Amino acid sequence: MLTITAIYASLLALLFILLSVNVIRWRLKARVSVGDGGHHGLVKAIRCQANCAEYAPIGILLLGIAELQGAPVWAMHVLGAMLLGGRILHAFGFGRQPQIVPFRRLGILLTLIMITVAALGILGHALI
Known part of the structure; x- marks a missing residue:
């Protein structure tokens, strides 16, 4: 069961709904x-929503693979929080007028670090 992935996937889906409502x-x-x-x-508004749609799925997929591989619970929550926090910070920073650039930068940084760490961890586990 992908219990931890389910938590973060659900929260990211709710974020996506909020961004979609903003577009509407x-x-x-x-x-x-x-x-x-x-x-x-x-x-x-369109780019905020699209940016979430571009990054969240790969992060969720990697989170799920890591959970299936038996990653420690604490690591799963760290990765999930990085992805969710990164997407929230980016949407908040980018969506404001004027932009809150430090939030936008921190958001993409957290997201990219999460994707990189998860990908390398999964790859390393698969090769062992």
């Missing part, structure tokens, strides 16, 4: 059904 809100406000209509706020 901007679409209604700007009266734009397809594309961004040149509205800066809508562009930012």
Whole structure:
């Protein structure tokens, strides 16, 4: 069972829903059904949502593989918290006007470190 992965996958899915609702809100406000209509706020909302959609799935997949390989519970929670925290920080930092650049940078840094550490750990475990 992927109990720990389920926790972080669910929380990331809820974050994605919040980002999606924000896109819908901007679409209604700007009266734009397809594309961004040149509205800066809508562009930012779309990219916030898309960025989550681009990074969260690989992180969740790696988390699940690590859990299946028997990674320690503490390591799973550290990786999951890095992914979730990174995605929240990035969305918050990028989505604000003006951007909160340190949050955005820390968010992507946490996400990339999580993906790298998980990938290397999984690879190392698979090769042993």
